[in-house]
Amino acid sequence: MSSEPAPSHLIRCPVCEAVNVDTGDNVRCRRCGTHIPHPRESYYRTWALLLTAMILWIPANLFPILRIHTIMGYTDNTVVGGVITLWDGGSYLIALVILIASVLVPILKFIVLLYLLISSRFPVRHRRHVRHRLYTLIEIIGAWSMVDIFVVTALSGMVTFDSFQIVAGTGATAYVLMVFFTLAAAIAFDPRLIAQHYHTQKSKKASSNGIG
């Protein structure tokens, strides 16, 4: 089996993984017929989705996602607050899982996508493989940020006693939307933007037209 770095004019179809010849605009996959848009489109779409997600991250973390009613009144729990409560209660493993899935993963995704988007603008041709792996990493772990929302769903569905009740908090809506937009941003990102030279060539042309 011979291995070679993929020539820049070949692309993998995001839908069916078939190898296609990249003609720039209006590529139609030879196998599944999917329209593969120009990476320029992906660049702006990813920025828009990512910025939306980053803005939503603020209310998602500031507002409580959980409210616990007991006979003594109620307490509000933010995402980070929930991790601290778990840690203090001695559930170190679960606290770590939640910390990684709902606090670190979204931040990691923001940083990686920002890095990928910004580096696609500059001629940093090296570390292409590293950047590719970073992208696959955030694609795989991304969905796990939803854990917190599902935990809240399960808790509020189970604990509906008169003396002890758990309900979702105002931050939950922002949190769902934040995870949705980060996932959408990762999907919208076109790995061709990692294949550096491609974008710089196009962006020069585009900027002379006043687009880029």
Added chain:
Amino acid sequence: MMHQKTQDDLSKYVMCDRCNSLYRKVKLPAGKRARCKKCGAILYRYDPAYLDRAFALALSGIIFFVLANLFPLIHVGLWGKEHTLTLFSAISVLEEGGFYIVAIGVTLLVLVIPLLVIVDYAVLILLLKLGKRPEMARRLLVSLSHLIPWSMVDIFTVSVLIALVKLSGKVTIHFGVAFWALVIYAGIDLYLTRARRIGTLWEIYERRYHVQ
């Protein structure tokens, strides 16, 4: 060079989804898999029994999906009172609390999309086995790759367990029939959506309908 290669030649190549290296495909003996030299990711494999296995799993997956939704997942008790958690009750609690976006999100990610994925799979494999309706099979394959990133039953199952850990010591907990059905269903969903790449199915599609 590569520029002169015809469409037919392109189907002999495969691109690593983790690091974008290009390989020429070779024939593999049954049960073997080809790995990327650079990053170790699985490129493709030859698994002649895949269709039969996936079909059996998809059918049982539908049965377990029904079971997981009909019966109670968890019984929780506090001071003589007992509540049961079902998927529907958890979602309706969110909806009654005014968390419409969260409720819609959970319904889509845990109920609707996983069901669509598994039904899509079952119908698709039936078509592939019969060798009929290539256009419908193509559409099913394309929708499958759009649906898979949004199927989160596995994450939901883990979240229910985390919720139980959070409640331990505060209420009494008994597992319901549906919980075990959910675990099996999540396992099947995991196999169908994550264990094989979508390209595997496309290759079977190409062979069955002699596309190219």
